[in-house]
Amino acid sequence: MPLFKKLSAYDERSARLAGIALMVLSIFLFSFGDAMGKFIVATYSVGQLLFLRASAALLVLAPSIWRQRHEFTHLERPWLQLFRVVLSTVEVAAFFLATVYLPLADVITYYLAGPIFVTALSAIFLGEQVGWRRWTAILVGFCGVLIALRPSAQTVSLPALIALGGSLSFAMLMLVTRSLRATPDIVMVSSQFGGTFLLGLVLSPFHWVSPGAGSLVLFALSGCISVAALFCVNRSLKLAPASVVVPYQYSMIIWAVIFGFVVFGDVPQVATIIGAAIIIGAGFYIYLRERDLGRQDTSVNPPV
Numbered sequence: 001m002p003l004f005k006k007l008s009a010y011d012e013r014s015a016r017l018a019g020i021a022l023m024v025l026s027i028f029l030f031s032f033g034d035a036m037g038k039f040i041v042a043t044y045s046v047g048q049l050l051f052l053r054a055s056a057a058l059l060v061l062a063p064s065i066w067r068q069r070h071e072f073t074h075l076e077r078p079w080l081q082l083f084r085v086v087l088s089t090v091e092v093a094a095f096f097l098a099t100v101y102l103p104l105a106d107v108i109t110y111y112l113a114g115p116i117f118v119t120a121l122s123a124i125f126l127g128e129q130v131g132w133r134r135w136t137a138i139l140v141g142f143c144g145v146l147i148a149l150r151p152s153a154q155t156v157s158l159p160a161l162i163a164l165g166g167s168l169s170f171a172m173l174m175l176v177t178r179s180l181r182a183t184p185d186i187v188m189v190s191s192q193f194g195g196t197f198l199l200g201l202v203l204s205p206f207h208w209v210s211p212g213a214g215s216l217v218l219f220a221l222s223g224c225i226s227v228a229a230l231f232c233v234n235r236s237l238k239l240a241p242a243s244v245v246v247p248y249q250y251s252m253i254i255w256a257v258i259f260g261f262v263v264f265g266d267v268p269q270v271a272t273i274i275g276a277a278i279i280i281g282a283g284f285y286i287y288l289r290e291r292d293l294g295r296q297d298t299s300v301n302p303p304v
Contacts, residue, residue: 015240016241018239018240019235019237020236020245022232022233022235022236022239022245023232023233023236023246023248024251026232026233027229027249027255029225029228030252031108031252033225034099035260035264036218037096038263039218039263040215040218041096041100042100043215044207045207045208047203047204047207048204048207048209048211049200049219050196050204051200051201051203051204052211052216052219053196053222054193054194054200054223055197056219056221056222056223057193057223057224058193058194061189064190065186071184071186072187076180076182076183080176081187081191084180084191085191087176088191089192089198089199090169091170092166092192093166094162094165094166094169095111098163100159101159102159102160102163105253105256105257105272105276106163107256108252108253109256109275109279110149110167111163111166112250112276113142113144113167115171115286116279117170119134119137119290121171121172121175126175133285134285134286137289140278140282141282141286144274144276144277144279144281144282147274148274148276149164150269185234189230193223250280250284253276
């Protein structure tokens with residue numbers, strides 16, 4: 001039939017273009033949500049942001065959680081699942097806490113080093129074979145982190161160390177996620193929001209500020225944007241190969257600079273720009289090497 005012929009012609013090229021478009025959209029949404037979070041924590045505590053943001057996200061996810069509730073039974077390696085939730089919660093809290101004191105571009109720069117940390121940790125803790133080319137890229141990437149960190153007695157601050165610690169937690173999260181491939185997406189996503197919900201529930205009463213209607217809309221929008229961004233990422237990876245769409249994730253630094261300047265008046269320092277460029281170059285090279293070796297899961301998704 002003509003309709004099926006038309007659909008058949010649509011196939012691969014259109015699917016790849018749609019995958020790229022969805023990945024670019026997801027990074028914009030992640031970056032917009034990060035900027036919104038930084039705006040919110042200027043008035044409200046990080047605990048309150050985590051609590052209300054996760055509440056909105058879980059409400060949006062509730063129908064899917066109910067429809068796929070059978071996926072939550074008999075999970076592989078429950079203790080490792082719990083450890084993953086802890087890592088996810090720590091890195092999200094560290095991310096937003098760091099944005100209270102640092103420009104958005106600085107915090108994103110540290111998180112861009114995640115794939116570099118993953119490769120190094122894989123070699124150290126999992127005994128994975130890492131050749132000299134990737135070790136060279138890892139060292140170059142660490143140099144980029146040091147340039148962005150601007151280490152000296154006067155410039156290394158606690159917020160910068162918090163952001164770097166969050167980035168390391170993020171890398172460990174990706175490493176654990178790599179070993180839990182059989183876990184359904186709905187379990188992965190909802191458990192991450194569940195972890196931030198519980199931490200926010202514990203922390204928010206200590207610095208609670210009663211939000212107005214406008215602020216509640218911002219909190220809800222922040223959670224909904226995170227869910228939409230994750231949906232776009234997942235759909236993108238189903239429509240197109242990771243080797244095609246993952247490199248576009250590095251565009252988050254561009255959005256971080258734009259939102260940082262437009263919303264907060266932050267002008268990125270030269271050291272941050274140079275460090276980010278080095279980190280992206282090293283991370284992209286590592287990604288290409290891992291792709292050649294058959295590993296397609298090097299991801300730099302921002303925290304959810």
